[in-house]
Amino acid sequence: MRHVAVVGSGPAGFYTAEALTKAYGDAVGIDILDRLPVPYGLIRFGVAPDHQSIKAVARRYEKVALTPGVRFLGNVHLGADVSIEELLHYYDAVVLATGAPHDRRLGIPGDDLPGVVGSAAFVGWYNGHPDFADLSPPLDQPAAAVIGNGNVALDVARILSKTPAEFAGSDIVAHAFEALAHSAIRDITILGRRGPHQIAMTPKELGELGHLEAAAPSVSPDDFPPAGTDAALEPGQRKSVEHLRAFAAAPPAGDRPKTIHFDFFARPLAIEGDGRAERLIVERTALGPDGQARGTGETYAVPAQLVVSCIGYSSPPIPGVPYDERLGRFPNAHGQIADRLYAVGWARRGPTGTIGTNRPDGYEVAEAIAAAFPPGSAPSGRDGAAGLDRLLASRGCDPVPFADWQRIEAAEVAAARAGFTREKLVRVPDMLRTSGH
Numbered sequence: 338m339r340h341v342a343v344v345g346s347g348p349a350g351f352y353t354a355e356a357l358t359k360a361y362g363d364a365v366g367i368d369i370l371d372r373l374p375v376p377y378g379l380i381r382f383g384v385a386p387d388h389q390s391i392k393a394v395a396r397r398y399e400k401v402a403l404t405p406g407v408r409f410l411g412n413v414h415l416g417a418d419v420s421i422e423e424l425l426h427y428y429d430a431v432v433l434a435t436g437a438p439h440d441r442r443l444g445i446p447g448d449d450l451p452g453v454v455g456s457a458a459f460v461g462w463y464n465g466h467p468d469f470a471d472l473s474p475p476l477d478q479p480a481a482a483v484i485g486n487g488n489v490a491l492d493v494a495r496i497l498s499k500t501p502a503e504f505a506g507s508d509i510v511a512h513a514f515e516a517l518a519h520s521a522i523r524d525i526t527i528l529g530r531r532g533p534h535q536i537a538m539t540p541k542e543l544g545e546l547g548h549l550e551a552a553a554p555s556v557s558p559d560d561f562p563p564a565g566t567d568a569a570l571e572p573g574q575r576k577s578v579e580h581l582r583a584f585a586a587a588p589p590a591g592d593r594p595k596t597i598h599f600d601f602f603a604r605p606l607a608i609e610g611d612g613r614a615e616r617l618i619v620e621r622t623a624l625g626p627d628g629q630a631r632g633t634g635e636t637y638a639v640p641a642q643l644v645v646s647c648i649g650y651s652s653p654p655i656p657g658v659p660y661d662e663r664l665g666r667f668p669n670a671h672g673q674i675a676d677r678l679y680a681v682g683w684a685r686r687g688p689t690g691t692i693g694t695n696r697p698d699g700y701e702v703a704e705a706i707a708a709a710f711p712p713g714s715a716p717s718g719r720d721g722a723a724g725l726d727r728l729l730a731s732r733g734c735d736p737v738p739f740a741d742w743q744r745i746e747a748a749e750v751a752a753a754r755a756g757f758t759r760e761k762l763v764r765v766p767d768m769l770r771t772s773g774h
């Protein structure tokens with residue numbers, strides 16, 4: 338019998354566990370730990386609530402969690418409830434699948450003003466992450482700025498633009514739904530340092546902006562390179578640029594009260610305001626021969642009482658685990674950090690790629706573990722689950738098993754308002770009370 342601890346129950350953790358069950362059959366015990374009492378990481382707390390078909394991937398992870406030999410233990414925080422040395426003592430291998438939950442800071446004057454939030458916090462707020470339930474972003478003023486040119490920026494702009502009716506079928510959390518329903522925001526500016534050809538936005542997500550009930554996208558035709566240059570783009574990128582060109586060519590949408598402005602070639606220099614964010618000071622850029630943005634010296638102001646920065650994430654260090662400050666993650670070679678210690682997903686690669694990108698990661702690390710501890714080889718004599726259970730009990734730490742999560746989930750689905758998929762239970766004590774834990 339082999340014992341593996343997987344820390345983090347997002348996609349990377351579950352793909353790793355899935356691959357390990359395939360490699361070892363029933364000759365492995367896998368404990369999937371998470372600091373939160375509920376599983377699935379960014380599938381629950383990152384992916385947009387109005388993108389339910391994407392969240393459906395959790396069904397695949399559920400099958401893994403219900404496989405004999407696999408346990409989910411929520412409410413167990415590596416670095417607080419248990420140390421990496423302790424996990425390595427009890428398990429043959431430990432896999433860090435802890436993601437990249439910290440927002441990268443803008444690093445410009447005024448980025449600490451009230452009204453400036455990172456996307457992990459803002460997205461966590463509308464998705465019911467217990468750490469961000471009290472965020473209360475300012476929605477009572479007319480203008481918001483969203484900094485970044487990736488899909489997270491699109492998610493944020495779209496959620497800020499939707500009418501209550503457009504959240505039908507979603508699982509947006511009640512406090513965000515109510516606040517957004519009363520939002521005064523009319524202008525949302527998405528800023529990117531480079532141009533339409535350099536965006537990291539995918540066509541499906543971009544196309545959605547053209548079909549909003551109360552908001553219309555606005556793009557300046559002057560921001561595009563000559564149309565003939567689109568042919569050199571990779572097909573997905575070309576499709577995204579087609580959407581942007583269509584937005585630029587569309588007649589003004591007089592009947593839609595909100596506008597999503599695309600502000601390309603725009604580098605934020607500072608956030609200003611009297612005790613809170615009021616405007617973003619931006620420098621116009623131009624592309625240099627290397628394709629990078631260079632400041633032109635021309636500056637202007639963009640009104641914004643809410644500023645959401647969507648410029649990337651980092652993994653926080655974990656005591657006892659080697660850490661690369663510059664990269665903001667755990668240094669590793671093909672997923673291996675040290676003897677018997679591995680990383681997968683965003684903790685391994687940084688915050689890039691889709692859900693599916695985490696699958697080969699998990700499979701590669703599972704293969705490396707199976708190579709180091711071949712199935713059928715002599716057991717190491719480590720205690721695995723029994724050792725961890727004793728340790729956690731001695732510390733008064735009360736893990737939430739998968740069966741309790743299933744009760745929480747059933748309660749959420751039963752509590753759903755008409756037309757919503759579920760009513761997320763946000764507060765951890767409430768979740769546990771409801772689950773009868």
Ligand SMILES: Cc1cc2nc3c(=O)[nH]c(=O)nc-3n(C[C@H](O)[C@H](O)[C@H](O)COP(=O)(O)OP(=O)(O)OC[C@H]3O[C@@H](n4cnc5c(N)ncnc54)[C@H](O)[C@@H]3O)c2cc1C
Binds near residue numbers: 350383416
């Ligand atoms: C806002 C947003 C929207 C996205 N939308 C999409 C989309 O629509 N489609 C798509 O394909 N991809 C999307 N992605 C990307 C996708 O979510 C990621 O590729 C994926 O979640 C990364 O998986 P992961 O397992 O590495 O990390 P995560 O999903 O972040 O999981 C990490 C887990 O580790 C736990 N954890 C962290 N630290 C500890 C600790 N010390 N102890 C115990 N547990 C810990 C966390 O609680 C979490 O559950 C989105 C990402 C974001 C940020």
